[in-house]
Amino acid sequence: MKKLFLLTIILILQACATAKNPNDQWIGQSKKNLIKAWGPPIRTLNHPNHGEILIYADQVYANTDTSEATRIAGPNYWNYTYIYTHKDGKIYLYKTDKQQQPPQTIAVK
Template structure:
């Protein structure tokens, strides 16, 4: 019984993780214009060392601490979506991350592994 339950939990976890990747994968090869029409304008537009564009989408998420109703004054983090656009205007990579710093402080030169990503 325990083995069956463990296998079921593992299957659910694997499915939920793969659905996130499939959501991002559906945008690969799509145009920048289609993305902006669907998601709206990005918070910032950055350029990498090969002059490809990086569209930055950001949402600030506020968390409650100790069931305190702190709201905007409470702790927060930023949820980022980086959408990499090649010179032909097509999406070739999407990345997500959570950070404590605001979008104004992001510099394309400081993005981890940016120099190794090339447009297709």
């Protein structure tokens, strides 16, 4: 019984360790392939000494009213995906973030 329990725990831990984020598939791929799949980014920034940062963003309206009235009023935020590419166009990193500032105000830090 102990062996069966231990085997079950090992299998569960192994399954959790191998679970990956679906966006990991883009690491090492070309910027061109990403743009074909996702469309053009909302903004592109030069990343000094590295390459570019492609910024994808979705604005989310948090309507405090439950009616189907306009969604413009009320607090809102942006869901960002930052795709970092080397100078050769290969993707090496991606990050996600949630911010209140619009894409026009984002700068490389």
